[in-house]
Amino acid sequence: MPRRRDARDLKPPPFQYHTPATVHEACSLLGSLEDAKVLAGGQSLIPLLNFRLARPKHLVDINGIAALDRIYERDGGVAVQALVRQAAVEDSEVVARICPLLSSAITLVAHRVIRNRGTVCGSLAHADPASELPAVLLALGGRVVARSARGERTIAADQFFVGVFETALAPDELLVEAWFPASRQPSLILEESRRHGDFALAGVVRADDRLALFGVAPTPVLADPRDPARGLEPSGDLEATPDFRLHLVRVLADKAFAA
Amino acid sequence: MNVNGVEHPAPIDPRRLLADHLRHDLGLTGTHVGCEHGVCGCCTVLLDGEPVRSCLMLGVQAEGHEITTIEGLARDGEPLHPVQQAFHECHGLQCGFCTPGFVMSVVGLLARHPQPTAQQIEEGIAGNLCRCTGYASIRRAVSRAVELRAK
Ligand SMILES: Cc1cc2nc3c(=O)[nH]c(=O)nc-3n(C[C@H](O)[C@H](O)[C@H](O)COP(=O)(O)OP(=O)(O)OC[C@H]3O[C@@H](n4cnc5c(N)ncnc54)[C@H](O)[C@@H]3O)c2cc1C
């Protein structure tokens, strides 16, 4: 049986836990609470809590909201609501038919076990510079819908990603849906990572004649396919030097446009 | 929440991770905890049949759901689950620290792909780290589990 000293083993810092049942309720909580964070799949936020790198006063857990997990055709593309798990997108026939680029990109996001919880909208809201899905949204020219007690607005992908882990979402806004336009051939995503499922050292997304890069700037960026590395100043770390990242961008972009 | 077929109350403190709740409140120490940020995979359990990281869920989030841990695969005295049997036969474990996570991930993998390709096997275990056995025999254990399940 459990040992006494483990009985109070709590990793996350103190927070107040809220479980809204509707989007309306979630928005009024986000509008009235100070220093609140949305908890979706938790696959990025809970690690930050466990390390105590994030210390929000309030967690607004949206997992109990009904009817926020639909994938559906919209305006010739595909809309993915806030509680759609990445695994559901991976398995979705609608997504495979309309936006196969998204289907193939999803399989590069972490591992299936992580994708069983992680959400597409959470990945966009988290805005990790090395993430695949933000670059896919940008390459396709997609958009997101943000809702708050103040109302609803649509934000285009090229306005949404503003910095490292930073988006145009206001603290009181809930990202309720992301919209991915249909992907036309040729569309593909290529990345280099240490192991399958690891965050990419660098990656490229080709959507028809548009090229987006990830892992090489504070946000995903659009680039000129003829000179993809121009103006980039990627950071270096234990995994890859800046020069190696620039090299990867050139090689991957060449491959993507040779296909 | 229902854990291995038995109803249990959810933890009182929302800060209690599901992994810690299973281990320390319910005494189910078969679920191991390594990195606590989703990377090593040894805390993997089934949530309504799908493998998830129990270190990346709050215990309270499992309320109303079914959790299966390694203890739930085969009761004492019962024959081992085919995936456990396969790990046993193929030397898929050495110290065993990573094993509960591998086994739960592979149970999930085989539920989705009963006849996995070599690549599906590789990707299916890529999210779990083993520091001592080596992945070759773990890979073999997955192939053996496919055979045992088919019997
Ligand atoms: C081992 C491991 C490997 C990974 N590898 C990759 C990888 O290769 N590529 C990759 O892209 N990702 C990777 N991830 C991250 C994973 O994809 C996450 O699921 C994703 O980044 C966040 O989605 P989530 O639903 O889990 O969000 P959460 O963790 O719940 O939230 C993340 C952030 O977004 C905010 N947020 C979430 N949803 C909303 C919303 N609807 N409205 C407003 N704000 C919201 C939260 O407040 C929080 O700040 C990995 C994670 C792990 C643990």
Ligand code: FES
């Ligand atoms: S302890 Fe959960 S993945 Fe390592």
Ligand code: FES
């Ligand atoms: S058997 Fe020792 S870590 Fe895998």
